[in-house]
Amino acid sequence: MASLLLWDPSAVLAAASGPWRIPVALAAYGFGSMAFLPRPAMNAGMGLLFGSVWGVPLAVAGSAIGAAAAFVLGRSLGREALRPLVRGRVLTEIDRRLSEQGFRSVLLIRLFPGAPFQAGNFACAFSGVKFWPYLLATVIGVVPTTTAYVVAGASASSPTSPAFLISAGVIATMCAFSAFSLWRARPRRSA
Numbered sequence: 001m002a003s004l005l006l007w008d009p010s011a012v013l014a015a016a017s018g019p020w021r022i023p024v025a026l027a028a029y030g031f032g033s034m035a036f037l038p039r040p041a042m043n044a045g046m047g048l049l050f051g052s053v054w055g056v057p058l059a060v061a062g063s064a065i066g067a068a069a070a071f072v073l074g075r076s077l078g079r080e081a082l083r084p085l086v087r088g089r090v091l092t093e094i095d096r097r098l099s100e101q102g103f104r105s106v107l108l109i110r111l112f113p114g115a116p117f118q119a120g121n122f123a124c125a126f127s128g129v130k131f132w133p134y135l136l137a138t139v140i141g142v143v144p145t146t147t148a149y150v151v152a153g154a155s156a157s158s159p160t161s162p163a164f165l166i167s168a169g170v171i172a173t174m175c176a177f178s179a180f181s182l183w184r185a186r187p188r189r190s191a
Contacts, residue, residue, distance in 0.1 A: 025049065026062050033066025034073075036118050039142075040149045040171075047153025052163070055150040060142055067121050067138045074125025099128030103137045110141020114178030117142075145174060 025046070032042050042062070046055040097105045106129060109120045124134050148170040155164035 022058065025058055026065055029059065029062025030065035030069055033063065033118065033121075034069055039063065039117050039146075043146050043149035044153030044156070047150035048156065050154075052151050052154040055154055056143075056147050059146045059150050060139060063117070063142045063146060064135060064139050067117075068131075068135055070118065070121035071125045071131060071134060074122045094123065095127045098124060102129035103133035105129070106134050106137035107141045110138055111144065112178065112181065113145050113174040114181065144170075148174070 029042055029046065033039065043055075043059045046059040046062070049055070050058055102124075106120075106124060109115045109124075110117075148167045151163055151167040152171065155161050155167065158164060
């Protein structure tokens with residue numbers, strides 16, 4: 001939480017003007033992703049700073065940078081050394097699916113708004129998923145949620161505008177879908 005309080009994207013970008021504005025924004029987003037800052041807040045910030053047209057591709061690129069860096073870091077820490085931590089039926093099944101169906105599994109993780117982005121990055125790094133399918137699925141999978149949050153951030157000054165209301169509706173729908181999916185996946189008692 002302290003890292004979020006220290007995060008001030010407008011101050012970071014104010015220090016970088018002209019041609020450095022976009023590279024600084026991408027680096028800040030990638031670093032923020034690695035520092036476990038919440039992506040919804042960073043996406044909304046990109047919308048505030050760059051608007052929807054530039055904010056969406058920059059936020060997707062920032063997500064890709066952070067995901068790639070986390071994956072490489074996770075692999076460099078030693079995937080095989082950490083493999084003994086993957087115990088239990090559920091973790092073993094997740095590892096198997098990521099290893100065998102990398103692109104599809106990563107895409108589903110990214111499309112599910114309830115899955116923590118950073119945890120997904122490191123889980124993929126410690127699994128057998130290959131880098132390029134992981135990165136491609138990440139880029140494709142983050143587009144819907146990223147777009148919704150960037151548009152919400154870009155239109156936050158007009159909370160009654162159609163753009164804001166639609167993006168807020170999409171975000172609420174994604175949250176409801178996540179909650180419903182988690183509810184359906186809960187362990188059930190036998191009667």
